[in-house]
Amino acid sequence: MAKYIMWGSYCENxxxxxxxxxxxxxxxxxxxKAEGVLITLGPTKDTTQVFGIYEAEDEATVRQLVENDPxxxxxxxxxxxxxxWIQAF
Structure with a gap:
């Protein structure tokens, strides 16, 4: 399966x-995470952006996960x- 990165922005407040x-x-x-599709996800320290790494069949799967998130x-x-994303190391 391929790996994907997700970068996003948070709202004000x-x-x-x-x-x-x-x-x-x-x-x-x-x-x-338990299903093995999410490797890691979290905010930047200043809570303006979010970063995640996924392992999935395709980009559409990742987009579906993101867009179904509350x-x-x-x-x-x-x-x-x-x-x-290509993991070199």
Missing amino acids: VLEKRAPYRQAHLDGLTKQ YWKNSIWTEYTVKE
Whole structure:
């Protein structure tokens, strides 16, 4: 399977706005991790961007995961890009 990186942006006042959706978001990520599709995901220290690494059949699978996340559905993540990634080391 191919690996993909996801870069995204957070909304303004993310720490306050994410609160109602945080547990559902974390539960979904835990499930993706257990299924082996999510390698890692997290915010930048300044909480302006999110970075993730996925292992999936195709880019469409990653996009579906992102767009079904409560953070995307509730505009906590405001934009994102997905690129196939070649792990050199």
